[in-house]
Amino acid sequence: LIYAALEATLESFRRDTAVQEIPVLKMLSMSGTEITARIKRFARRLKNKSKGNQDLQIEIIEGNSVVGGGSAPMARPPASLLALKHAKMSAANLERNLRLSEPPVITRILDDKVLIDLRTVFETEETELLEILVKI
Structure with a gap:
């Protein structure tokens, strides 16, 4: 095998x-262009679905992907990232809740914001990710 x-x-x-x-x-x-286009579409969908949730702040920031969960520190391709902040929850608690969701959502924290990199999410998984984020 x-x-x-x-x-x-x-x-x-x-x-x-x-x-x-x-x-x-x-x-x-x-490419950075592909990722930026995906993240903009995804952020727009998330904002539309979570209109009633004023606690969730959504923004797009420029940063880098982390290859291999950080096991390849020299490989950090540029990427647009989804940055989330919750008014009633710390970034650590938000990250924990996402990690414990079903399926788990693996994120990282920077400047008290939870970052999601769509480079690591298949397009077929975006709707499921959206549903998880709306439930926060």
Whole structure:
């Protein structure tokens, strides 16, 4: 099974289709323009869905993606990030609630804001993420 997976991966590189076929490579190769467009659409959807929730502050900031959960500190591609702040909840509690949600939402905290990087979210997962964030 391992050899079959390795063979498929190597074959993907040989055909020069690895970036389209291997999810992590597709995520890493997304341009800043693509990410900015996605984050703007997502933020607009989130603002529309959470109109009644005045406690959640939503903004888009410029920053960097963290590759491998920080295990590759030299790889920090630029990215637009969703920054969330809650009027009744600390950033640490907001991060904890998101991490404990089903499915877990992995974020990071910077300047007392919870950051979400859509580079690490498949487009097919955006609606589910939106529903989780609306429930906060």
